[in-house]
Amino acid sequence: xNLFNILDEIEKVDPEVHERMSPRREAIKNIxxxxxxxxxxxxxxxxxxxxxxxxxxxxxxxVSTVLNFALQLEYLESYFYNQGVASPGLIAVADIPSFAVxxxxxxxxxxxxxxxxxxAALPMPIIDLTAKxxxxxxxxxxxxFMAVANVFEDTGVRAYKGQVPNLIGNSTILTSxxxxxxxxxxxxxxxxxxxxSHGVTITPWITGSxxxxxxxxxxxxxxxxxxxxxxxxxENNITxxxxxxxxxxxxxxxxxxxxxxxxxxxxxLDMNTVLTILGPFFG
Amino acid sequence: MKTETQERADINNMERRSFLRYAxxxxxxxxxxxxxxxxxxxxxxxxxxxxxxxxFGILNxxxxxxxxxxxxxxQVVLTPYSGMSxxxxxxxxxxxxxxxxxxxxxxxxxxxxxxxxxxxxFSSINFSSRASVLGRAKTFEDLGVMAYDGxxxxxxxxNYLSLxxxxxxxxxxxxxxxxxxxxxxSFAGSDVVxxxxxxxxxxxxxxxxxxxxxxxxxxxxxNYSYYVAY
Numbered sequence: 001x002n003l004f005n006i007l008d009e010i011e012k013v014d015p016e017v018h019e020r021m022s023p024r025r026e027a028i029k030n031i032x033x034x035x036x037x038x039x040x041x042x043x044x045x046x047x048x049x050x051x052x053x054x055x056x057x058x059x060x061x062x063v064s065t066v067l068n069f070a071l072q073l074e075y076l077e078s079y080f081y082n083q084g085v086a087s088p089g090l091i092a093v094a095d096i097p098s099f100a101v102x103x104x105x106x107x108x109x110x111x112x113x114x115x116x117x118x119x120a121a122l123p124m125p126i127i128d129l130t131a132k133x134x135x136x137x138x139x140x141x142x143x144x145f146m147a148v149a150n151v152f153e154d155t156g157v158r159a160y161k162g163q164v165p166n167l168i169g170n171s172t173i174l175t176s177x178x179x180x181x182x183x184x185x186x187x188x189x190x191x192x193x194x195x196x197s198h199g200v201t202i203t204p205w206i207t208g209s210x211x212x213x214x215x216x217x218x219x220x221x222x223x224x225x226x227x228x229x230x231x232x233x234x235e236n237n238i239t240x241x242x243x244x245x246x247x248x249x250x251x252x253x254x255x256x257x258x259x260x261x262x263x264x265x266x267x268x269l270d271m272n273t274v275l276t277i278l279g280p281f282f283g
Numbered sequence: 284m285k286t287e288t289q290e291r292a293d294i295n296n297m298e299r300r301s302f303l304r305y306a307x308x309x310x311x312x313x314x315x316x317x318x319x320x321x322x323x324x325x326x327x328x329x330x331x332x333x334x335x336x337x338x339f340g341i342l343n344x345x346x347x348x349x350x351x352x353x354x355x356x357x358q359v360v361l362t363p364y365s366g367m368s369x370x371x372x373x374x375x376x377x378x379x380x381x382x383x384x385x386x387x388x389x390x391x392x393x394x395x396x397x398x399x400x401x402x403x404x405f406s407s408i409n410f411s412s413r414a415s416v417l418g419r420a421k422t423f424e425d426l427g428v429m430a431y432d433g434x435x436x437x438x439x440x441x442n443y444l445s446l447x448x449x450x451x452x453x454x455x456x457x458x459x460x461x462x463x464x465x466x467x468x469s470f471a472g473s474d475v476v477x478x479x480x481x482x483x484x485x486x487x488x489x490x491x492x493x494x495x496x497x498x499x500x501x502x503x504x505x506n507y508s509y510y511v512a513y
Binding site: 097098101102104105106107108109111112157161164165168169170171174175176178179180181182183184185186187188189190193203204205240241243245248249250251256257260261263264265266267268 | 357360374377379380381383384385387388391392428431432433435436438439441442444445446448449450451452453455456457458459460463467468470471476478479480481482483484
């Protein structure tokens with residue numbers, strides 16, 4: 001993220017940002033002009049304060065809605081991994097370093113989003129990892145824990161992706177959201193690999209089949225991979241930009257297999273559907 | 284907590300060199316560097332192509348990356364490295380097939396606006412060596428994620444932006460897999476994911492010099508020399 005340009009982006013949402021920030025903006029211009037690496041290094045720490053002061057602790061509504069939605073997902077994921085890592089004997093010893101990385105990333109996402117939102121950040125809700133009793137052994141049965149992690153990460157990827165068009169042209173926030181989105185996809189891939197190492201037939205990418213939206217082996221999670229509201233197809237979608245991608249050429253011929261068509265494109269999901277699906281985990 | 288400068292320094296050496304060349308000299312100088320590079324031997328013509336402008340320019344940028352990946356993985360699957368396991372062959376074949384579909388989808392979407400077929404140069408890669416092949420796979424996948432994320436904001440059409448989002452997370456899944464094949468647990472290493480939990484992103488002007496080291500047909504982006512990473 002290039003912090004010099006954040007101000008320009010806020011300006012698109014808030015034309016008065018110059019007036020709000022003018023003394024500090026001049027300071028930043030000066031920093032830019034002499035290009036000191038030291039000054040650049042110091043800037044990230046100053047940024048969130050500048051942002052908050054300019055908006056009296058409140059970022060623009062459109063942006064804060066998206067960021068608060070993302071924050072809810074991150075609260076859920078960070079709480080899940082914090083509890084999992086803290087549960088003695090739950091995670092296989094060999095997998096602990098990987099889950100520690102994921103845990104750290106999710107907690108960093110919470111901190112990052114909260115720093116952008118300032119006082120507009122919604123508080124952490126009450127979280128029920130059993131989803132109202134649907135997963136009573138989530139913190140004692142490793143296979144269940146891994147499966148829920150798998151679904152959380154894949155759903156997180158869909159959720160972030162669904163917000164991307166709402167941030168079009170917003171260089172800083174869009175790029176930040178996409179950068180978190182990429183990390184969630186890395187996690188999803190890693191957890192799928194971990195599940196495979198424990199005997200589950202699953203690939204790092206999402207394979208669907210006709211009528212079954214995913215390959216997690218969890219019928220209860222199928223809605224997480226299903227269609228959202230209009231314009232948000234299920235993960236087994238093979239139509240992209242109006243083109244049936246199985247009609248395009250592959251390495252072996254003039255068409256592409258259904259599985260490759262599903263796997264090569266991840267699908268976004270709208271905010272309401274995500275919140276409905278994850279609802280049982282909240283409060 | 285790492286600073287942005289330190290995070291950038293964590294990017295692998297090749298990427299780091301490119302970044303320093305880009306950032307150290309200031310935005311205005313980049314065009315001059317590009318010009319100098321042209322004088323050194325890049326000729327506009329059959330041996331070079333420009334991605335163009337607007338959304339088609341960004342789609343051509345993606346098309347460039349996908350063409351490179353297709354050429355690479357096709358060779359990997361054609362001449363498997365020594366000791367490639369059946370599981371690795373299966374994974375690498377799937378990745379090849381995903382990349383072929385990405386390329387063909389973009390080619391179809393771009394139609395007559397698409398750039399030419401690029402000729403790759405993999406003379407620096409030893410396709411019989413697992414370390415060489417997976418090392419380059421890691422470069423290409425991580426670079427793809429950083430490139431897509433860094434250029435997405437330039438798109439004007441939300442449909443194209445959404446399509447780019449659908450592809451980039453699959454590239455991130457690939458990247459995490461390849462990294463774990465090299466070093467288990469490195470799927471989100473500190474060289475690609477900053478301490479704030481964000482994947483690094485790169486500007487077009489940072490990515491293309493790296494991409495061009497693997498291409499005989501050089502790809503330029505004259506309209507994007509001045510755009511920066513966020």
